[in-house]
Amino acid sequence: MKDTISIGHGGGGRLARDLIKNLFLKHLNNPKLAPLGDSAVFELNGSTIALTTDSFVVKPIFFPGGDIGKLAVCGTVNDLSVVGARPLYLSCGIIIEEGFSLKDLEAITLSIKESADKAGVEVITGDTKVIEKATGGNIYINTAGIGIIENSIALGIDKINIGDKIILSGTIGEHGIAVISKREGFDFESTIESDCASLNEITQKALKAGCIKFMRDPTRGGLAAVLNEIAEDGSLDIKIDEDAIPVRDDVKGICSMLGLDPFYIANEGKVVIVAAKGDAENILRALHNDPLGQNASIIGEITGKGEHGVYLKTSYGGTRILDMPVDDPLPRIC
Incomplete structure (x- = not known):
């Protein structure tokens, strides 16, 4: 593995898998993480729960058919859905670069709301951080999502x-x-x-x-x-x-x-x-x-x-x- 991170390590291919397996799993491995599923699945008080997290750095933040807010909701809902879960709740952490447009921030927030309503989920907790101005116009979103798996569904x-x-x-x-x-x-x-x-x-x-x-x-x-x-x-x-x-x-x-x-x-x-x-x-x-x-x-x-x-x-x-x-x-x- 290389001594430094390249843009390719975030691409979802061989470099990303090698980074996850050779570094993160080496230190963090456990039975719930080891399958490297789209969501972790575990039992809690008699219910089967799915938990996922995702981060969104798309560039540009507005594109034909969507924006970073819609993408954050849909991407998180989908990671729960593909393990058989019924998505329920999301968290939303937003990292904003100094100088970012309030108009754009409100548009993204409204998109989050609209997408969550359409998917039947609620954003129930969140966080906001502001970083110093760098390249200009940047915003990043991190989410977590939780859902419930019913009817004894067990995919693998x-x-x-x-x-x-x-x-x-x-x-x-x-x-x-x-x-x-x-x-x-x-x-x-x-x-x-x-x-x-x-x-x-x-x-x-x-x-x-x-x-x-x-x-x-x-x-x-x-x-x-x-x-x-x-x-x-x-x-x-x-x-x-x-x-x-x-x-x-x-x-x-x-x-x-x-x-x-x-x-x-x-x-x-x-x-x-x-x-x-x-x-x-x-x-x-x-x-x-x-x-x-x-x-x-x-x-x-x-x-x-x-x-x-x-x-x-x-x-x-x-x-x-x-x-x-x-x-x-x-x-x-x-």
Whole structure:
């Protein structure tokens, strides 16, 4: 591991995983932290509780389809939702640079309120700190979220078996493209909006429709990072079909122009589901009945245990390895 931190250590890829495993887990490891889930899950007074935390440093703070406030709420709600929890309460800590616009701060606060109301959660505690002026116009948000897991739901990579199907809830790449387009001032013919949305309703619908083994939202590092995490942590072989993965044509075009791969681009309103083979179609129908899941697709399956790798059947009939990203090609995307 390097002697200093690079921007890539925050990208959700190989560098981030190595930092977590080789430094943080070395000193902080315990049974609740070790699975490195989106949320910690534990029992408290007879209830199953999910607890998560997240930080948001997106640049720019306002982008097509959202802003840092909406992103903070949705991202935290989603980390609870993908472990099967019903999100209840959030904390919100805001670090503001001296000179930041009060008008922008109020707009972000109103966005937090609107997003929390829409997701059915409450912000019940918070903190504010101000730091000296540095680069100008910066604000950072840290959250925690707590939810309750009901109906004996217990998800985990250890529950995945050969033959289980992999479902993606919708098109990929919009969030990353929306943010980078705004950041760099690109003026494309079509404006791509972030897919930023809370997943609590759609994940609960999916859980009621059939046997789900595991869920994760493909944020930093995109779909490729999530699939590689599942493969690596479960010692699994995964095969996916490129033609089954929904990507909008305009996102494909912009990625091609920028030299980016949509499989590695962050999303903020999608979920990857590993489901029992016999229940996959029922779950897919449930997703299609939700506004966020109309483009959902079964994109692949678990093909082996013991080794680990992600293999993409290409549109041309070949097969290529879909590697874990080293870092995120678009830093400060969330």
